[in-house]
Amino acid sequence: AFLSFLYQNADAEGARKVLPKxxxxxxxxxxxxVVSKAAIxxxxxxxxxxxxxxxxGLLDSYxxxxxxxxxxxxxxxxxxTPPRVAEPDFNEIRPLFRRCGAMSLKATKMRFFFKRWxxxxxxxxDEQSQEEVRSKAREFVESQG
Numbered sequence: 001a002f003l004s005f006l007y008q009n010a011d012a013e014g015a016r017k018v019l020p021k022x023x024x025x026x027x028x029x030x031x032x033x034v035v036s037k038a039a040i041x042x043x044x045x046x047x048x049x050x051x052x053x054x055x056x057g058l059l060d061s062y063x064x065x066x067x068x069x070x071x072x073x074x075x076x077x078x079x080x081t082p083p084r085v086a087e088p089d090f091n092e093i094r095p096l097f098r099r100c101g102a103m104s105l106k107a108t109k110m111r112f113f114f115k116r117w118x119x120x121x122x123x124x125x126d127e128q129s130q131e132e133v134r135s136k137a138r139e140f141v142e143s144q145g
Contacts, residue, residue, distance in 0.1 A: 003022070
């Protein structure tokens with residue numbers, strides 16, 4: 001709550017100083033959720049680049065947590081599509097989806113990634129980009145055996 005207050009009152013530097021202190025006071029199992037909330041606040045009120053770097057660090061530590069990936073996708077897509085920007089910035093968004101499509105996780109988790117990617121391409125992309133997602137999903141299914 002205090003982090004939200006600081007970000008909404010344009011005190012991003014103060015919020016960045018409070019985050020390590022708040023993590024020190026919390027049990028380790030709650031760190032990913034708090035850090036992801038801080039990253040979302042960075043995307044919304046601070047710097048999208050800083051938000052991205054926070055999420056990247058978090059996902060380096062927890063690469064199989066689809067809940068964190070989902071939050072990252074949502075924040076990233078929101079930051080680089082209208083109404084935040086005039087035109088969708090596909091060069092920012094698609095590499096993230098491609099990276100997830102190349103991961104080797106269980107089929108249920110990969111289904112989640114491909115569905116998110118296809119939903120994005122259905123809304124913002126064209127027929128060719130949708131077909132790219134479908135072909136990547138087929139490749140994954142065939143590699144599973």
